[in-house]
Each structure stands twice: as C-alpha cells, then as structure tokens.
Amino acid sequence: MSIKDVMSVSGGKDSAAMWILAVKEMGKDVLPVFCDTGNEHPMTYEYVDYLETKLGPVMRIKADFSERIANKRQYILEHWEVDGVPVEFINKAAELMVPTGNPFLDLCIWKGRFPSTKARFCTQFLKIIPTMEQVYMPLLEEGNQVISWQGVRAAESAARAKLPEREDTPEGYSIYRPLLKWSARDVFDMHRKHRIEPNPLYKLGMGRVGCMPCINANKAELFEIQRRFPEEVKRIAEWENIVSQVAKRQRATFFPDREGSGMTDIHEWVEWSKTSYGGGQYDLLKMIEQEEFPQCSSVYGLCE
Ligand code: SF4
Structure with a gap:
C-alpha cells in the first residue's frame, strides 16, 4: 500500500501556496488536481499551466453531464406538455438539451437553473463529486492510503476556524490542512520565497x-469584474439566454436567490454594482472609476 498526497489546485493563492510548501519545503511527491468548472477566467487556466512548469504535472478533471442531460431531455418530451408548457417552448428546450462540454453551463442546462447561495449545488457537482469519482475512489480501490491536502485557513471564516488540522473521513481517506494557521500574507510570502508568481488576477x-463570477460575488467584486472583464459578463448573459430556454419557468438568472430585488439578468446586476449604498442611484466615484482605473490594484497590497 502506498501513500498518495492529493491536493485540489484551483489557481488561487492558498492552494498554490500549499503546493509550493509540499514540493519545495517538504519534498513531497504530490498529486495536484485541477477541477475545471468551465467558469474560470482564461488567466487562471494559463496560471495553472505556469504552476505546472514550476512545480510538476497537474491532473486536470471535469464533470460530465451528458447522461443526465439526455435523461432530462427525455423527461421534458414526455412530461412538460401534460404540465401545460407550450409545445413551441418544449421543442426549443429539447433542441437545446445537449451537452456543450462546458461543465458549469451543462450543470445549469441539466438543472434548468443557475446555482445560488441558497442552493449551492455547483461546488458539489463541479468539484466534490468529480474529484471523488475520478481521483479518490480509484486510488482507494487500488489499495492506496489517500491524504487529502486542503488549503483552507482559519482566518477565512468562523466555520473554517473550527476545523482540525487532521481528520479521518468515513470514505476512508484522511484530511490534512497545513495552512490552517496561516494569514493571507503568509500565503503570498510563500510565493515570494520561492519566486513563484501569484495568479495575476490578484493584481487586477x-x-x-x-x-468568474462566483455565485457569491458581492457588489464590489461584481463592479471590478464588469469594468475589467466585460467579456465574462457577456458570456454569462449568453448562458442566461440558453438556460432560460431550458428552464420550465422560462427564465433563469445568474443570481436567482436575489430575484426579490426585481433584477432579472446579469446586465441589471452590473448596473446595480455601479450604484451607491442602497442601489437607488449611480455612485459618482464609481462612474469615474469605471473609466479610469489603475492597471495594478490589489486588495492584498501586491502592487505596492
Ligand atoms: S461556489 Fe463559486 S467558485 Fe465554487 S463552484 Fe460555485 S460559482 Fe464556482
């Protein structure tokens, strides 16, 4: 039986620091796994390629919803008319009920909706299940002892502060959280120490x-995303259009749990992100920042 040190690498600062720690400081032979959600910024894909040149090969995996979408298509054709859905809408939905190969979009096509902060099924279906099925279970079935390295920090949330550094799971693998006591500064220091750049998005x-965006994106994050990366907003608008046509209620927005606000699509959320507190009127300062913003800006002081 051999020991397999497996770590999920997201392209973010914490998992990168953990990977650097394991390889450069602890001399571990780790298996880094990048779970592609299909909703990452292109810079993150490039950054994972960059890390690979510095730290070693990465296993890339992604979820596949082909079978689920095929079953849902069948269900739509057999049941929606009885439920009173117009035939033209059913035909259009069935036409669009085909996998695109993009896991995030395919998950939304299958579910007929976007995930939300109240129904956060994205992490489960895009990251946890594929990693279990494609990495952990095969390794365990081969008789390996699997140690799952998790790059979480206590300072991130009250829930994370309660986590132990090591624990065993009912599934048969162990968890190791080496960054639990680290600060964000420690994380960037680890990058600097080994001359490995953090993801360039942190300087943007x-x-x-x-x-990008995450369903948890707050107002400030959405403002930053729309002014620097309008192409990502355009992509989400295209996805909203597709998912609306396969949703039984014939509409779908990227932020469904915030529908009470009266906003119905990503463009309206973008406009809201430019408003002042309360959302009633545009924020003058933001209007200026919309047009003029520094090339380098970092909430972690990386541009100083
Ligand atoms: S919670 Fe955010 S980052 Fe995680 S899978 Fe969902 S949208 Fe992506």
Whole structure:
C-alpha cells in the first residue's frame, strides 16, 4: 500500500501556496488536481499551466453531464406538455438539451437553473463529486492510503476556524490542512520565497480567484469584474439566454436567490454594482472609476 498526497489546485493563492510548501519545503511527491468548472477566467487556466512548469504535472478533471442531460431531455418530451408548457417552448428546450462540454453551463442546462447561495449545488457537482469519482475512489480501490491536502485557513471564516488540522473521513481517506494557521500574507510570502508568481488576477483587483463570477460575488467584486472583464459578463448573459430556454419557468438568472430585488439578468446586476449604498442611484466615484482605473490594484497590497 502506498501513500498518495492529493491536493485540489484551483489557481488561487492558498492552494498554490500549499503546493509550493509540499514540493519545495517538504519534498513531497504530490498529486495536484485541477477541477475545471468551465467558469474560470482564461488567466487562471494559463496560471495553472505556469504552476505546472514550476512545480510538476497537474491532473486536470471535469464533470460530465451528458447522461443526465439526455435523461432530462427525455423527461421534458414526455412530461412538460401534460404540465401545460407550450409545445413551441418544449421543442426549443429539447433542441437545446445537449451537452456543450462546458461543465458549469451543462450543470445549469441539466438543472434548468443557475446555482445560488441558497442552493449551492455547483461546488458539489463541479468539484466534490468529480474529484471523488475520478481521483479518490480509484486510488482507494487500488489499495492506496489517500491524504487529502486542503488549503483552507482559519482566518477565512468562523466555520473554517473550527476545523482540525487532521481528520479521518468515513470514505476512508484522511484530511490534512497545513495552512490552517496561516494569514493571507503568509500565503503570498510563500510565493515570494520561492519566486513563484501569484495568479495575476490578484493584481487586477480580484479578492478571490475561482469562478468568474462566483455565485457569491458581492457588489464590489461584481463592479471590478464588469469594468475589467466585460467579456465574462457577456458570456454569462449568453448562458442566461440558453438556460432560460431550458428552464420550465422560462427564465433563469445568474443570481436567482436575489430575484426579490426585481433584477432579472446579469446586465441589471452590473448596473446595480455601479450604484451607491442602497442601489437607488449611480455612485459618482464609481462612474469615474469605471473609466479610469489603475492597471495594478490589489486588495492584498501586491502592487505596492
Ligand atoms: S467558485 Fe463559486 S460559482 Fe464556482 S463552484 Fe465554487 S461556489 Fe460555485
């Protein structure tokens, strides 16, 4: 039986620092796994390639929803008419019920909606299940002892502060959280010490790197994303259009749990991100910042 040190690498600062720690300081032979959600910024894909040149090969995996989408298509054709959905809409939905190969979009096509802060099924279906099925279970079935390295820090949230550094899971693998007591500064120091650049998105105003946008994006993050990366907003608008046509209620927005606000699509959320507190009127300072912003800006002081 051999020991396999597996770590999820997201392209973010914490998992990169953990990978540097394991390889450069602890001399570990680790298996880094990048789970592609399909909703990452292109710079993150390039950054994972860059890390690979510095730290060693990465296993890239992604979720596949082909079978689920095929089953849902069948269900739509057999049941929606009985439920009173117009035939033209059913035909259009069935036509669009095909996998695109983009995991995030395919998940939304299958579900007929976007995930939300209240129904956060994206992490489960895009990251946890594929990693379990494609990495952990095969390694365990081969008889390996699997140690899952997790780059979480206690300072990130009250829930994370309660996590132990090591624990065993009912599934048969162990968890190791080496960064639990680290600060964000420690994380960037680890990059600097080994002359490995952090993801360039941190110097472009992003506080966190992951999906772009993430369903948890706050007002400031959305403002930053729309002014620096309008092409990502355009992509989400295209996805909203597709998912709306396969949703039984014939509409779908990227931020569904915030529908009470009266906003119905990503463009309206973008306009809201430019407003002052309360959302009633445009923020004059933001209007200026919309047009003029520094090339380098970092919430972690990386541009100083
Ligand atoms: S980064 Fe955000 S949108 Fe992406 S899987 Fe995680 S919670 Fe969902």
